[in-house]
Amino acid sequence: MQQQAVLSGHGLVKYYGPVVGLAGVDVAVRSGEALAVMGPSGNGKTTLLHVLAGILTPDQGEVWLAGERVDQLNDAARTVLRRRRLGFVFQDNQLLAELPADENVALPLMVDGVSRRDAIGRARMMLAQVGLAAEAARRPGELSGGQAQRVAIARALVGEPQAVFADEPTGALDAATGAQVIDLLVGAATHRGAAVVVVTHDNAVAARCNRVLQIVDGRVSSR
Numbered sequence: 717m718q719q720q721a722v723l724s725g726h727g728l729v730k731y732y733g734p735v736v737g738l739a740g741v742d743v744a745v746r747s748g749e750a751l752a753v754m755g756p757s758g759n760g761k762t763t764l765l766h767v768l769a770g771i772l773t774p775d776q777g778e779v780w781l782a783g784e785r786v787d788q789l790n791d792a793a794r795t796v797l798r799r800r801r802l803g804f805v806f807q808d809n810q811l812l813a814e815l816p817a818d819e820n821v822a823l824p825l826m827v828d829g830v831s832r833r834d835a836i837g838r839a840r841m842m843l844a845q846v847g848l849a850a851e852a853a854r855r856p857g858e859l860s861g862g863q864a865q866r867v868a869i870a871r872a873l874v875g876e877p878q879a880v881f882a883d884e885p886t887g888a889l890d891a892a893t894g895a896q897v898i899d900l901l902v903g904a905a906t907h908r909g910a911a912v913v914v915v916t917h918d919n920a921v922a923a924r925c926n927r928v929l930q931i932v933d934g935r936v937s938s939r
């Protein structure tokens with residue numbers, strides 16, 4: 717039976733002044749499915765990710781998350797949406813250098829009102845699930861690139877998001893470490909039932925996703 721999409725975009729159009737970012741994109745990702753977004757540089761991949769994730773507002777079209785239209789929410793509501801229901805992994809892990817790994821992972825929970833004690837407890841459990849139980853007290857500067865990216869994955873997943881967005885998550889890693897990181901991201905996120913969207917130039921990363929969407933000139937290309 718075809719499962720309903722948890723995340724979808726319909727007729728998405730986005731301009732940057734006269735520059736076309738997206739020219740009418742339809743996309744749907746099911747719970748537990750990982751979608752790779754590929755295509756030439758400057759053709760709209762990151763724009764699509766940002767529109768789906770509520771970072772950018774589309775000029776036309778609709779974004780739906782778990783049965784709710786989310787593209788028309790105001791800035792404050794979109795900030796809450798991103799924090800409570802979405803997870804993010806970027807190329808550079810964007811961890812806070814002065815905080816140990818467990819506090820980096822716990823931070824989004826604490827910002828959301830979870831007590832420090834509970835947040836740190838959940839963060840340590842999440843770190844154990846990404847194989848970093850022993851590194852919980854280390855600061856990002858004391859971690860390898862792959863370990864730091866696993867902390868970022870733990871931070872993205874700790875709030876049990878409905879969708880996880882990753883922009884070139886392995887771009888700063890060597891091939892072997894990148895393969896481990898993408899396996900962990902896709903495996904852990906889809907296991908929890910999240911929809912995953914991964915922007916990548918790397919065929920090895922795309923091969924680890926369930927499906928590939930090619931974006932050319934701001935549109936979905938069938939090649």
Ligand SMILES: Nc1ncnc2c1ncn2[C@@H]1O[C@H](COP(=O)(O)OP(=O)(O)OP(=O)(O)O)[C@@H](O)[C@H]1O
Pocket residue numbers: 732735736737755756757758759760761762763764
């Ligand atoms: N903030 C912005 N202001 C103006 N133009 C932008 C902005 N962001 C993106 N663009 C333009 O929109 C188009 C799509 O950019 P986007 O970043 O989505 O492409 P991409 O496929 O992710 O590229 P890359 O693979 O190089 O990261 C490009 O022509 C880009 O120059």
